[in-house]
Amino acid sequence: xxxxxxxxxxxxxxxxxxxxxxxxxxxxxxxxxxxxxxxxxxxxxxxxxxxxxxxxxxxxxxxxxxxxxxxxxxxxxxxxxxxxxxxxxxxxxxxxxxxxxxxxxxxxxxxxxxxxxxxxxxxxxxxxxxxxxxxxxxxxxxxxxxxxxxxxxxxxxxxxxxxxxxxxxxxxxxxxxxxxxxxxxxxxxxxxxxxxxxxxxxxxxxxxxxxxxxxxxxxxxxxxx
Amino acid sequence: xxxxxxxxxxxxxxxxxxxxxxxxxxxxxxxxxxxxxxxxxxxxxxxxxxxxxxxxxxxxxxxxxxxxxxxxxxxxxxxxxxxxxxxxxxxxxxxxxxxxxxxxxxxxxxxxxxxxxxxxxxxxxxxxxxxxxxxxxxxxxxxxxxxxxxxxxxxxxxxxxxxxxxxxxxxxxxxxxxxxxxxxxxxxxxxxxxxxxxxxxxxxxxxxxxxxxxxxxxxxxxxxxxxxxxxxxxxxxxxxxxxxxxxxxxxxxxxxxxxxxxxxxxxxxxxxxxxxxxxxxxxxxxxxxxxxxxxxxxxxxxxxxxxxxxxxxxxxxxxxxxxxxxxxxxxxxxxxxxxxxxxxxxxxxxxxxxxxxxxxxxxx
Numbered sequence: 251x252x253x254x255x256x257x258x259x260x261x262x263x264x265x266x267x268x269x270x271x272x273x274x275x276x277x278x279x280x281x282x283x284x285x286x287x288x289x290x291x292x293x294x295x296x297x298x299x300x301x302x303x304x305x306x307x308x309x310x311x312x313x314x315x316x317x318x319x320x321x322x323x324x325x326x327x328x329x330x331x332x333x334x335x336x337x338x339x340x341x342x343x344x345x346x347x348x349x350x351x352x353x354x355x356x357x358x359x360x361x362x363x364x365x366x367x368x369x370x371x372x373x374x375x376x377x378x379x380x381x382x383x384x385x386x387x388x389x390x391x392x393x394x395x396x397x398x399x400x401x402x403x404x405x406x407x408x409x410x411x412x413x414x415x416x417x418x419x420x421x422x423x424x425x426x427x428x429x430x431x432x433x434x435x436x437x438x439x440x441x442x443x444x445x446x447x448x449x450x451x452x453x454x455x456x457x458x459x460x461x462x463x464x465x466x467x468x469x470x471x472x473x474x475x
Numbered sequence: 476x477x478x479x480x481x482x483x484x485x486x487x488x489x490x491x492x493x494x495x496x497x498x499x500x501x502x503x504x505x506x507x508x509x510x511x512x513x514x515x516x517x518x519x520x521x522x523x524x525x526x527x528x529x530x531x532x533x534x535x536x537x538x539x540x541x542x543x544x545x546x547x548x549x550x551x552x553x554x555x556x557x558x559x560x561x562x563x564x565x566x567x568x569x570x571x572x573x574x575x576x577x578x579x580x581x582x583x584x585x586x587x588x589x590x591x592x593x594x595x596x597x598x599x600x601x602x603x604x605x606x607x608x609x610x611x612x613x614x615x616x617x618x619x620x621x622x623x624x625x626x627x628x629x630x631x632x633x634x635x636x637x638x639x640x641x642x643x644x645x646x647x648x649x650x651x652x653x654x655x656x657x658x659x660x661x662x663x664x665x666x667x668x669x670x671x672x673x674x675x676x677x678x679x680x681x682x683x684x685x686x687x688x689x690x691x692x693x694x695x696x697x698x699x700x701x702x703x704x705x706x707x708x709x710x711x712x713x714x715x716x717x718x719x720x721x722x723x724x725x726x727x728x729x730x731x732x733x734x735x736x737x738x739x740x741x742x743x744x745x746x747x748x749x750x751x752x753x754x755x756x757x758x759x760x761x762x763x764x765x766x767x768x769x770x771x772x773x774x775x776x777x778x779x780x781x782x783x784x785x786x787x788x789x790x791x792x793x794x795x796x797x798x799x800x801x802x803x804x805x806x807x808x809x810x811x812x813x814x815x816x817x818x819x820x821x822x823x824x825x826x827x828x829x830x831x832x833x834x835x836x837x838x839x
Binding site for chain 1: 750
């Protein structure tokens, strides 16, 4: 199995643990189908004025959803390796915040009838692999990965905030508030990563640049596919 | 923009007339229309002199075109009284005729042309200035006109098939010259796509209405399988009046230049049906559900083409069976996933037991 090839872990058990975590990730996403149907009491996003705006908004929401989904899987991978170590509770806390973000975007996507990206299975596996392999480099590796990803995501959210402010600051107030809140939390994760000595990783700049390139590619693809 | 549009329609009409002369034997009709247009121009010339302070050449051309449409409208609507020859009288007649048509271009044009008709509608602009039109409710856009022609053309599909002739016949019922089919560069494709879009809109309205009733508590939400079955059946029943010619329509839809549009219609339809069925998924299920329903819909449509049972009973039975298949497959997939997880857990348990027995399970 490819898991065994990539993950240099001792023992059959660890591989089985990883395999189960992978499956849990796939099954967990099915729970999001069972959202209550008529529980919306307010609309976060105003109806778009024309088809261009609609397409733009759909792309934005799609890529945000994909980003949170990927972040979830990255933390899941990190937890699979470092879950029982000293940094376990910290990573778990950051993962819980990401789960909240994903839940919010699931609601927004369902409400606005936006198509989720078709590359979700790829982000599922790739995210988990990234998290697990960075955690295998130790705590510094996991933190470096966190710093790189959170920096990418914050930059991305900032450009979205700018775009929405240009379009219609008043109309998109609700969505802007959500994105700002999420961006602040991602920045918090970024700062936490730096505090936890992410930069002490040998080859930190290389790893960071590589991960950020991957994130940029993922963002570009998710907006379109 | 309006001037350009009218100039375009006029030149297109001329082009279309010239192009179709060989095919549709309208040369005599075109000649007659040209003569009538010439007569109308002379009569209109007298009005144009009084009309605007700056009669531009494009305005005259517009008036020329309007007059041409007007004359044909005249002839078709009022064959008995077309013998009268005074320009004011004819303009007045044409104006009073389509009172029931609402947003008819000829009304606007007639009132724009005639000084005598000014008293009918006080806010109508009777000069050639400020004819921007977009803000005026009476003005009809080209898209709206095209839609009206295509809707009228649907009545002639059983007779002419999905062809330009049907569109021409439809245009003639609205009192427009059949040269206005030149507006439809995609020809029969435009007609079929318009019909498909129209059916989709109808279905969406029906589903939205049902959804509203459910939300108000006046009706029960149907089970997914039943909902899908009813939605697909309702949608396919809209094809029954055109069943004889539907194979021709389907072949038009799969022509390469029509494929993007027909796929767009199909995907919107599937998305709407699933949305109203209650699907709010945001993962791969979004895609698998729509793909499954597209498969069901397309195969049922094909079965319907060669179904000769009373009220297409065989088709609905086929539809039932296909939906049942998908439901069974989804159930089986769930079972497989559950089994797989159970197997993995079993293996895990066996591994832990082994490690305990051999003493390797030490925590460091």
